[in-house]
Amino acid sequence: MKPNPTGSSPEICKAAGQAPALQQKTQARSTQAPRQKVLVTGGGGYLGFSLGSSLAKSGTAVILLDLRRPRWELSPGTEFIQADVRDEDALYRALEGVDCVFHAASYGMSGAEKLQKEQIESINVGGTKLVIDACVRRRVPRLVYTSTVNVAFGGKPIEQGDEDSVPYFPLDEHMDHYSRTKAIADQLTLMANGTPLPGGGTLRTCVLRPPGIYGPEEQKHLPRVASHIKKRMFLFRFGDRRARMNWVHVRNLVQAHVLAAEALTAARGYAASGQAYYINDGESVNLFEWMAPLFEKLGHRQPWVQVPTSWVYLTAAVIEYLHLALRPVGSVPLLLTRSEVLSVAVTHTFQIAKARAQLGYTPDKFSFADSVERYIQSTSRQPPASAARTLPRMLLGLLLLLGLLGLALHLLGLQPLQAAGQSL
Numbered sequence: 001m002k003p004n005p006t007g008s009s010p011e012i013c014k015a016a017g018q019a020p021a022l023q024q025k026t027q028a029r030s031t032q033a034p035r036q037k038v039l040v041t042g043g044g045g046y047l048g049f050s051l052g053s054s055l056a057k058s059g060t061a062v063i064l065l066d067l068r069r070p071r072w073e074l075s076p077g078t079e080f081i082q083a084d085v086r087d088e089d090a091l092y093r094a095l096e097g098v099d100c101v102f103h104a105a106s107y108g109m110s111g112a113e114k115l116q117k118e119q120i121e122s123i124n125v126g127g128t129k130l131v132i133d134a135c136v137r138r139r140v141p142r143l144v145y146t147s148t149v150n151v152a153f154g155g156k157p158i159e160q161g162d163e164d165s166v167p168y169f170p171l172d173e174h175m176d177h178y179s180r181t182k183a184i185a186d187q188l189t190l191m192a193n194g195t196p197l198p199g200g201g202t203l204r205t206c207v208l209r210p211p212g213i214y215g216p217e218e219q220k221h222l223p224r225v226a227s228h229i230k231k232r233m234f235l236f237r238f239g240d241r242r243a244r245m246n247w248v249h250v251r252n253l254v255q256a257h258v259l260a261a262e263a264l265t266a267a268r269g270y271a272a273s274g275q276a277y278y279i280n281d282g283e284s285v286n287l288f289e290w291m292a293p294l295f296e297k298l299g300h301r302q303p304w305v306q307v308p309t310s311w312v313y314l315t316a317a318v319i320e321y322l323h324l325a326l327r328p329v330g331s332v333p334l335l336l337t338r339s340e341v342l343s344v345a346v347t348h349t350f351q352i353a354k355a356r357a358q359l360g361y362t363p364d365k366f367s368f369a370d371s372v373e374r375y376i377q378s379t380s381r382q383p384p385a386s387a388a389r390t391l392p393r394m395l396l397g398l399l400l401l402l403g404l405l406g407l408a409l410h411l412l413g414l415q416p417l418q419a420a421g422q423s424l
């Protein structure tokens, strides 16, 4: 994933087909002029594409800008520009005539990407700076940034936090580059609010902070977890059974983005100007309970062996260490990272009262089981492994865990838990 070093014209293509099924029921609640034109960075990704398709259905002209071509057919009214948010010239060209930018492009949230420090920094921070600059130069009056709950959550419990009572997690204490850089970008976006635009007018900005996103055809979490389940890598559960987190269905998050953009207009009294909002489905769940339909539909039992979170945390630390150390010679798959372990094990839930009151956000009710059903339909069913194969794998997994734990204790000089220890 590299910036366009030549500054040559980005690849452009226009819609030729129908929106995918996941878009069909999503209605953008736009009350703005039909000639509105918006640009969605990360428009080839799950949220960006869903948002763009939804806005296009409501009559808005939409540009989806992304390094990666969307895996779905473009909806009528959308145009795709293949470009990098770090390519200043491409951004400038793409923003011609745009009224509102939704900045959803980001890098490093999960998997091996999580450890690519330079890429993460340059896309999440550098790219956001360039997006803000381009908005000012192109006199775009509205910018909505897709942030994350991780700007506030860094492994310490948060129960029903809100925008006022929960501060940013200290930048130098974040355990992963993604969360730290998203927090910087979140602050940069809010600081840009009120910037005068050349020739008159003002840039108004706001940020939305979702938890994990789910929905039909979601590609980041569900297929990864499903693949781990199928490979029998989820043999253990960990974390307090009372630990809770939020999720957000993609349609609810789309609704929040559309409302946030509207609330940056004079018609809505600039209600969202300079504001941050936590956005979720309005429910708190335990991850293992939440994932139950996935285990069930894949024909696997839920993990029943409970291991101490500190073991899993240390194992994740070792895997991260090995992944980085052995990168020049081979690839150690990142089953779990430390920050992912803490996300599962430590309660972090947020209120959505501010979004309800100021944006008029009203989350619809969705079921994770429906998304699982769609996923199962789209993949061929694998028969569950036989019991004869399961037991040796379980033992192997246990041995691996214990081995990694021993190695972790050795590497960490028997002082393992440090920052996260109090939460485990």
Ligand SMILES: NC(=O)c1ccc[n+]([C@@H]2O[C@H](COP(=O)([O-])OP(=O)(O)OC[C@H]3O[C@@H](n4cnc5c(N)ncnc54)[C@H](O)[C@@H]3O)[C@@H](O)[C@H]2O)c1
Pocket (backbone or CB within 6 Å): 001, 041, 042, 043, 044, 045, 046, 047, 048, 065, 066, 067, 068, 083, 084, 085, 086, 103, 104, 105, 106, 107, 109, 123, 127, 146, 147, 148, 149, 182, 210, 211, 212, 213, 214, 220
């Ligand atoms: N998925 C989640 O659970 C989750 C949770 C909280 C916040 N978020 C945030 O929501 C936003 C959308 O997430 P998503 O789940 O749709 O992720 P996604 O990976 O599907 O979409 C992100 C898109 O950004 C694009 N991108 C990355 N680097 C780019 C660059 N340099 N230039 C142009 N495009 C680039 C990627 O190609 C990708 O298509 C992100 O900002 C993410 O940080 C996601």
